[in-house]
Amino acid sequence: AALAGVVEYRNVTFAYPGAESPVLSNISFTARPGQTIAIIGSTGAGKTSLLSLLPRLYDPAEGQVLLDGVPVDRLDRAEITRRVALVPQRPYLFSGTIGHNLRFGKTEATDQELWDALLVAQGESFVREKKNGLDSRISQGGTNVSGGQRQRLCIARALVTKPRVYLFDDSFSALDVATDARLRAALKRTTSDATVIIVAQRISTITEADQILVLDNGRIVDRGTHEELLETSPTYQEIVES
Ligand code: DCP
Ligand code: MG
Numbered sequence: 001a002a003l004a005g006v007v008e009y010r011n012v013t014f015a016y017p018g019a020e021s022p023v024l025s026n027i028s029f030t031a032r033p034g035q036t037i038a039i040i041g042s043t044g045a046g047k048t049s050l051l052s053l054l055p056r057l058y059d060p061a062e063g064q065v066l067l068d069g070v071p072v073d074r075l076d077r078a079e080i081t082r083r084v085a086l087v088p089q090r091p092y093l094f095s096g097t098i099g100h101n102l103r104f105g106k107t108e109a110t111d112q113e114l115w116d117a118l119l120v121a122q123g124e125s126f127v128r129e130k131k132n133g134l135d136s137r138i139s140q141g142g143t144n145v146s147g148g149q150r151q152r153l154c155i156a157r158a159l160v161t162k163p164r165v166y167l168f169d170d171s172f173s174a175l176d177v178a179t180d181a182r183l184r185a186a187l188k189r190t191t192s193d194a195t196v197i198i199v200a201q202r203i204s205t206i207t208e209a210d211q212i213l214v215l216d217n218g219r220i221v222d223r224g225t226h227e228e229l230l231e232t233s234p235t236y237q238e239i240v241e242s
Pocket of ligand 2: 049050
């Protein structure tokens with residue numbers, strides 16, 4: 001189908017403007033609808049940079065990023081935004097109500113859609129407990145909610161747009177292990193036909209991924225399932241033991 005949500009990186013090399021050396025070198029992988037692809041690697045390995053190329057926050061120097069077989073630089077940005085939701089590593093809430101913040105990508109969403117998204121994102125109870133519910137005020141930068149609440153609101157915001165592709169950049173790290181597990185189980189149910197790419201710090205977040213890409217210094221050094229990597233990848237073993 002034309003709107004399936006197949007993501008393909010083909011021999012992608014990328015350097016930040018003005019930088020001498022690339023932060024990503026020769027990255028190739030495919031993520032298909034129904035799959036979860038996880039990216040793991042030490043700080044500075046290039047995980048955020050890798051995600052940023054799909055919504056075209058930057059364009060690669062070499063190679064191609066394709067969405068449903070079309071190079072993303074041939075799609076208009078509104079089209080990419082409709083199909084791809086990025087939950088950034090430092091999710092941003094602006095001054096306004098919770099409802100305003102959740103409708104950021106889809107202004108016409110109904111309250112029911114917001115509550116449905118909150119339920120999946122494990123944010124329903126803390127919003128319901130607030131006196132004004134969806135009309136509760138968020139201060140600039142979301143300083144009056146906790147880090148974990150902020151992450152859950154930003155995950156709910158992504159769910160509201162019902163994209164074909166989800167990019168989660170370390171979106172589960174501020175959650176306790178139990179909430180993380182519940183959230184991912186709920187996500188799995190509601191996004192079962194979407195393409196999901198997860199950057200994670202915690203191994204438990206990604207053990208069930210269909211494929212894990214081990215990123216080191218801008219390169220994919222190993223790839224496979226959790227079980228495969230435990231057998232074959234010294235870099236992965238180091239991460240597991242750390
Ligand atoms: N970098 C840069 N300019 C930017 C962003 C990053 O020069 N605007 C550099 C810093 C790192 C490299 O690129 O050397 C990779 O950065 P990433 O943010 O992609 O790294 P990670 O997301 O893997 O790191 P972390 O786990 O800390 O989020
Ligand atoms: Mg990062």
